[in-house]
Each structure stands twice: as C-alpha cells, then as structure tokens.
Amino acid sequence: MTCRLTVAAAQIACRPGDISANLTAHIEMVRQATALGADILVFPELSLTDYVAAPDCAALATTRAAPEFALIGEAAGALQVSIGFIERDAQGRFFNAQALIAGDRIAVHRKLNLPGYGTLREDAVYAKGEALDLVDMRDGWRLATLICADSWNPALPWLAALAGANLLILPVASSRGAVDGGFDNPRGWEINLAHTAMTYGLPTIFANHCGRRGGFDFWGGSRILDATGRELARAGDEPELISAVIDLDDGITARKNLPTARDSDPTLIHRLLGEYLEATKE
DSSP, X not given: OOOEEEEEEEEOOXXXXXXXXXXXXXXXXXXXXXXXXXXXXXXXXXXXXXXXXXXXXXXXXXXXXXXXXXXXXXXXXXXXXXXXXXXXXXXXXXXXXXXXXXXXXXXXXXXXXXXXXXXXXXXXXXXXXXXXOOEEOGGGOEEEEOOXXXXXXXXXXXXXXXXXXXXXXXXXXXXXXXXXXXXXXXXXXXXXXXXXXXHHTOOXXXXXXXXXXXXXXXXXXXXXXXXTSOEEEEOOSSSEEEEEEEEHHHHHHHHHHSOTTTTSOHHHHHHHHHHHHXXXXX
C-alpha cells in the first residue's frame, strides 16, 4: 500500500522582532493547513522573529521550552509544524534554528553553514550547529532539515541522503541582492532545488519569506518538489499557503532509477578528503 503525505509551506511576511504578531500569523497558517488535511507544515527560516540582519539575540532568543511552541503544538493537533527561531543554549550561545513540533515532541536543527558574505553576516551573530539528525515520521518517512545556506554546502544534502532521508524540508530567508556581484537569488534557488531533489530523489518543501523590510527584498517563490525534481506547487510573491501530495513509493522508484546516494562510495570520498586535508596542512 502506498503511503502519501500532504505537505504544505507557509509563505509569510513577518514583522521584525515582533514574536507576538508572528505567532498570530503562524497560528492562522496552522489552522488553514489543518483544514486542508496537511500532515506537515513548514515555515521560513527564523519565522518566529523574522530574519533580521543584526538581531537583538538577548531579547529574541528562546529555548525549546518556549510557550510559543506549546501554543503552536496545541493549535496543530496531529499536524507537524516546522518553525524558525533563535535558540539560546545553556552556555548562552545563540543559534539559527528550526524546530519541528509534533504534539509535545520537539526536534531542533541548528544551522550548520553560516553565511558571511554580501549583506549576510550570520557568522558574526550565531554559533554553528554540529549535527545533522534525521527525524523518523510515520510509515517509513524520514525527514531531514537544512536551513537556507546549509543546502549550498554540497556535502550536507548528500549526507542527509546517505543517512536515509526521503523528505527534505528547506526553510530559507532569500532576498534579492543579498549576494554581491549581481547574483540572481531566485534563479540560483531554481537550479539548487531541482538539482538536489532530482539527484538524491528527495521530495522537498521550500519555504521562503515575502515582502520588503529592513533592507531585504524577500521574493517568496516557496515551492514543493517531488523526488524527480518536478515542481508540484509554487507560491507567488505575497503571503500564501501552498500544498501538495507526495508518495513514498514514488521516491523509492526515483532513487532506484537514479541511485546517486547508493553509488556515491563514501569510503572513497573519505580517503580523498583525508588526502586533501593532509596536502593542505600548513
């Protein structure tokens, strides 16, 4: 019997630093997704605080015990919800993080690849995450989370696929002009998303911000792709909820027909990487 998921992306226009207003927007999208019968809903990167160039982390950061998470979990019921937030750990470090809320259970991914180029200076604000953990969902689904620039590190989608991921969620805060040299962010993501989904047979939920604020021009374009890289749904440049149905068997077939992860020979890569690191020692 096939196992299908109804997946959704919530493209929202956040208010910088206004957690209360952003929480209200989250709850409304959760209600809409529940009415659609969605199984999982993904919000953009740092959706609870908005993506701010120089955030007041001391004021905006929270822990996994945040009351906002409980309120979203209560509103969501059986719907699993992925939200972006600034996490503060016991040592006082701050992380760009994404929480997957499933009832009273919370799984957190901390961003691994922090950009420090163009208008993006996350490397000066946040500590790096140190793990890429998968979450087992129902009926054989295994979910990996990569936050924005994580997916531009070629090793990270590959490692997620090697670990057995069959669903990728990708919350981002992509703004026009964020990268120097006239880099076309919408076109860049078009190529990146299709490549990753097709190469690794990974259905992908891509959730971006929209609207102009704080010097950023968020272009929206949230979308859902299947395991062959085919687009199933796409948002425009305004707040919107999109959804699509993905099938576990379709992913199995795609990864059988194009067995990139199976044939990638990580032992060889490990040896070559070791040789490279040895050769570049100072």
